[in-house]
Amino acid sequence: ISASGSLSANGGGSNYFASNVGIGTFTPDYDLDVEGTGAQSIRIHSTDNDATVIIASDTDEGKDSQILFTSATTNRGSIVYDHHTTAATQKMLFKVGDDAVTAVTILGDGKVGVGYAGLGLAPDELLTVYGDGEPRIHITNNQEDDGGIKLSDANAVVSQHFEILFNSDTTDLRIKSDAVDNIMYFEDTGNVGIGTAAPRSILELKTSARTTAFDDANPATWGDLTIWNPADADEAAVGIRMFVDSSSSSSV
Numbered sequence: 337i338s339a340s341g342s343l344s345a346n347g348g349g350s351n352y353f354a355s356n357v358g359i360g361t362f363t364p365d366y367d368l369d370v371e372g373t374g375a376q377s378i379r380i381h382s383t384d385n386d387a388t389v390i391i392a393s394d395t396d397e398g399k400d401s402q403i404l405f406t407s408a409t410t411n412r413g414s415i416v417y418d419h420h421t422t423a424a425t426q427k428m429l430f431k432v433g434d435d436a437v438t439a440v441t442i443l444g445d446g447k448v449g450v451g452y453a454g455l456g457l458a459p460d461e462l463l464t465v466y467g468d469g470e471p472r473i474h475i476t477n478n479q480e481d482d483g484g485i486k487l488s489d490a491n492a493v494v495s496q497h498f499e500i501l502f503n504s505d506t507t508d509l510r511i512k513s514d515a516v517d518n519i520m521y522f523e524d525t526g527n528v529g530i531g532t533a534a535p536r537s538i539l540e541l542k543t544s545a546r547t548t549a550f551d552d553a554n555p556a557t558w559g560d561l562t563i564w565n566p567a568d569a570d571e572a573a574v575g576i577r578m579f580v581d582s583s584s585s586s587s588v
Contacts (some may be wrong), residue, residue, distance in 0.1 A: 397421050404435075411435040420444070426457075480505035508533075 353375035357362030360372035380387045395400040397419040405413040416429040426444035449459030452466040478515040482501040489496035509522040521529040529535030532542040543560050551557045563574045
């Protein structure tokens with residue numbers, strides 16, 4: 337069948353093509369081959385419901401389902417679903433670098449590995465990051481404000497949090513909870529504050545005002561810094577050692 341203008345098949349039943357179908361090419365290499373100059377696109381459009389693309393492999397779950405990204409006929413990247421009869425060990429792979437580097441692995445149980453597949457291992461936590469040299473996770477805030485990591489109680493996600501925050505304005509780092517804003521504060525100068533966001537020395541501790549009378553038998557009324565004797569024995573000493581210079585051994 338050939339036509340110089342539009343060609344349509346208006347039958348109400350299924351239409352069958354015995355071989356490859358080409359759009360824009362007389363020599364299709366695939367079941368459906370769309371080719372031409374300029375940008376090319378395929379549209380699936382529903383005017384009143386969902387639109388779905390289904391990629392189905394063999395029913396024995398021993399084959400892959402893939403989306404390939406190529407330049408001409410050379411694979412440059414892909415999204416691969418590795419089927420398996422056990423749902424938890426199925427995985428989706430995101431491959432880049434001429435399709436040679438598995439950048440992200442998502443297991444069937446929801447665990448995610450970044451840069452981890454090169455070891456031949458599976459991610460063992462919700463998020464596992466692996467890289468040669470010094471692997472890092474980079475969190476950048478485009479506002480001069482806090483950015484960081486928040487840990488929440490699943491049973492109280494509104495009220496129970498613990499956060500590690502970096503402020504891109506002050507370039508300081510702090511650890512906070514819902515109850516205490518500055519549990520520990522790290523200035524970019526190296527000063528560390530506990531209970532204060534403005535440490536004036538290498539280490540500064542600040543406590544809230546006492547609400548109970550002093551009682552020497554009750555350390556809770558006066559003890560702000562406690563050093564335990566781990567051996568709980570008279571001869572196992574503890575203390576604080578202070579140096580004037582590197583050769584000094586003065587201590588208290």
